[in-house]
Amino acid sequence: DRRYGVEGERIMELAGLSLSNQNFDVAIEAYNYVLKKGKNTPVYVDAKIGLLTARYLKVTESSNYSETDLLNLQADYLLTLDEYGINNYTIQVIRYLAHLQAFFLDDQDGAIEWLNKAIEIPNANPSDIAECKIELADIMVFTGEVWEAKLLYAQVEKAFKNDPVGHMAKFKNAKLSFYIGEFGWAKAQLDVLKAATSKLIANDALQLSVLIMDNIDPDSSYTALELYAKADLLLYCNQGDLALITLDSIFLLADYHPIFDEVWLKKAEIMIKRNDYEKAV
Numbered sequence: 515d516r517r518y519g520v521e522g523e524r525i526m527e528l529a530g531l532s533l534s535n536q537n538f539d540v541a542i543e544a545y546n547y548v549l550k551k552g553k554n555t556p557v558y559v560d561a562k563i564g565l566l567t568a569r570y571l572k573v574t575e576s577s578n579y580s581e582t583d584l585l586n587l588q589a590d591y592l593l594t595l596d597e598y599g600i601n602n603y604t605i606q607v608i609r610y611l612a613h614l615q616a617f618f619l620d621d622q623d624g625a626i627e628w629l630n631k632a633i634e635i636p637n638a639n640p641s642d643i644a645e646c647k648i649e650l651a652d653i654m655v656f657t658g659e660v661w662e663a664k665l666l667y668a669q670v671e672k673a674f675k676n677d678p679v680g681h682m683a684k685f686k687n688a689k690l691s692f693y694i695g696e697f698g699w700a701k702a703q704l705d706v707l708k709a710a711t712s713k714l715i716a717n718d719a720l721q722l723s724v725l726i727m728d729n730i731d732p733d734s735s736y737t738a739l740e741l742y743a744k745a746d747l748l749l750y751c752n753q754g755d756l757a758l759i760t761l762d763s764i765f766l767l768a769d770y771h772p773i774f775d776e777v778w779l780k781k782a783e784i785m786i787k788r789n790d791y792e793k794a795v
Contacts, residue, residue: 515547522548526557529564538572559598563607566591570610573618578789584618600631602638609642609649616653617752625653644670644679648686655690656751663690681710685719692722693747695740701726729773738764738773745780754784 515525529544545565548557555561569587573579591611598604608628616625629650633643647666654663667687674680688703700722707719729739745760761777785794 522557538568541568605632605638605642608632609646622657641679678712681712681715685715693743697726738771
């Protein structure tokens, strides 16, 4: 960067690559390097937003954070929005702030208020607005407003029928149906998504569809699957301890059930998230 005088552009590429590979510390170091070059650097604002994103992902992708980390990150988001305003350039900043407030700081009302402001930004990219609507629906799931969430997911799905953001909304709607025990409807939607252009969504849809199909009881009852879905929803709502208790209750239903392997896997995933690798093993 110093030799060729490229104003931090290659460092930004390195930061983006590190971010996509979940090497958050390197991404943070790279963004900070660009920011130290000063506000006259062409990519200064991009670096500032990138740094916030890297810090946000470092928090949300693991359990290795403190309350102070969360509050400091929120404060920096608010300072950035105060400095640059609410516009189409900062809409992703608003979306990440809302997620942080709703899922980590127990401020769902504040998060919903921010997202409603984002959705009303004039001339914003329709895809960005759709992502904010999905985030808003996610928070509605978190707060138990199931039908409001379904409506928002359906709006995005209808507006972006052949687009990855529409496929994501459809998948989340199917997952919500799974959470509330509408297994037949969920599977029908998931089977459609198995042909989605996004490989990640198609794989997730296939996995959940197979889970439903493989774990229906011989008498066509869903008791074990309902408990598993309830535990999955509790985990989504950051209630890990209750999720573990619910998962353990499935073992009391019978000496054996096909879903037992899924239960062990889900428990292992919870332990990995808690950095308790011995229990995960």
